[in-house]
Amino acid sequence: MARGNQGEPTDWVTRAADDAIRHARDVYGEDLGDHVITCASGASPSGPIHLGNLREFLTVHFVAEEIKRRGIAARHLHSWDDYDRFRKVPAGIDPSFADHIGRPLSSVPDPWDCHQSWADHFKAPLQAALAELGVAMEEMSQTERYRAGTYRDQILTAVRRRDDIEQVMAKYRTKQLEGATSAAPESPEEAAALADSVANDDESGLTGLGATDDLARFPFKPYCRECGRDTTIITSYDEDTTDLAYTCQVCAYQGVTNLTTDNEGKLVWKVDWPMRWSVEGVDFEPGGVDHATPGSSYTVGKELVKRVYGGRAPSFVGYSFVGAGGQVKMSSSRGGVPTASDALQILEAPILRWLYVRRQPKQAFNVDFGAEVVRLYDEWDALAKKSADPERSDAQTLAFERASSTSSAGRLPTPAVVVPFRLLSSVADVTAGSAELISTIIGNVGYEHASVADLEPRLGKAMTWTSEYVPTEDRTTVRETPDADRLGALNEDEELWLRQLLDRMPDDLHLDDTTALIYGVPKLARGLGLDDAPTDQVKQDQKDFFRLLYNLLVDADRGPRLPTLFLALGAEKIRTLLTPPS
């Protein structure tokens, strides 16, 4: 470990990796034996996996990469919490899906019918995005694990030790219990939250009707054998036979599941998490800051893993929320939140990675899909230039390196010829979406390149950004048809300019000639040559002439540079728009 060296820049990744390694050495010994340092992430595929959720994956990814970089064996283990219950039907989904509430996400059908299940439908796009981002991880499905009985011993342990578990949980349970429902809500939000929690109680049937306190706080919850929902109330548990009897609140089924022989349920979340730490040997696992607050899952889990499983909680960092655009907080149950795939439509993979690595996890930030994108690319390009010089190595260039390559994917794709994003998007703005044409114009304005491929992946992202995210009022709209009124009302000068322009404009346009021609037309009209220096009169004429052209071409007084606009539209289109319809 090259720590403490003056020359080695450090960042939050370095420190998190230090912690993970220290954790592993404390548990497995200085030489680690054959233990592979395990960095774990977890996510519930209950809806679109948005840019806030992405932080879970990337935080773990960067730390695992750093450990590997030091030559220590490490893995990124990801748990899909697809055995969690389906909680509510998101807006925009067929309300009849309410029927599935309480079933595991992996047992709810895909509303769009393109995947095996609800869970798979939301996993798939993220898996694709992670592949593009160069994130390689071992994935496991909690549904498979639970159904295979992998956790049977741990479940039996938890049930046997449920009094200890309850003690720990109770320690963090403050007052409330009643109180809350009778107290007058102080705000609409609070009222809504209350209503929500009451509704949840109703549907989950946890209010312990008729059940003893002991059974009401049971750490294991069975899914109903008949209807598959977790709307079960435990009615008895036999310590010797491990028979667990329950009644389903929804379908009224009364059944018995045996914890030693059947695999029909799961541990409650606050026990499930520490259980997995101990089973998988997790050395590092981040969580949203909400998981880190006192009484929440991490603090409770930390005690439980020690007391119940004799394990040690992984090193932890809490990360803050990632917003999009102007919004600060996203909810996965609300439709329309941007996902990693959305961001990758407009950002090169290393840039998206960079957004997540350059800030401390605790710092909240936004991924902006608006005008900030241009600046982001500019900053990135400047950083790339700086990073090329080893003498200037610092925390920023370290972030650049972390963003740019991974141990499994190598250097992630960037364009062979780097053209400012601003330029690509403004050319794309007026070229009706043809990559070939954009490439030609880009070449003409000084960015030599062999083919369209040399501009990718940036070109495609610039085209998408321009067409999907630039507001219409900021875009250039080329006229479909000539402006007959304006063309019919030309004064003498204007008529002369247009005629001379069209007479001299070739069918095949080149940038330099076109530039000379456009600036030269007003000179010709004053009896000068194309190459003569302009007089003040000509300069004024140029302004008027340019405005006329913008009026006729794009219905505005100003616009993109005319020579490039001409090349983008092509001679034929220009001719059409500058000639009165007959």
Added chain:
RNA sequence: GGGCCCCUAGCUCAAUUGGCAGAGCAGAGGACUUUUAAUCCUUUGGUUGUGGGUUCGAGUCCCACGGGGCCUACCA
């Protein structure tokens, strides 16, 4: 009730285990035949929310206060 984050130029924000307060945009000036939110150069702009403390040194660490925001308590 508890926890966390933020407050830095007119605006949006950087400053990564304490080390010369910095960019972009906006503003001003200039150059390129120059109309353009597609060029380049120069330049203005600061008591880092307030008050204390630690330190040779604080935007950064500690305490208090003010303002803004997020999370949390039952359940997963």
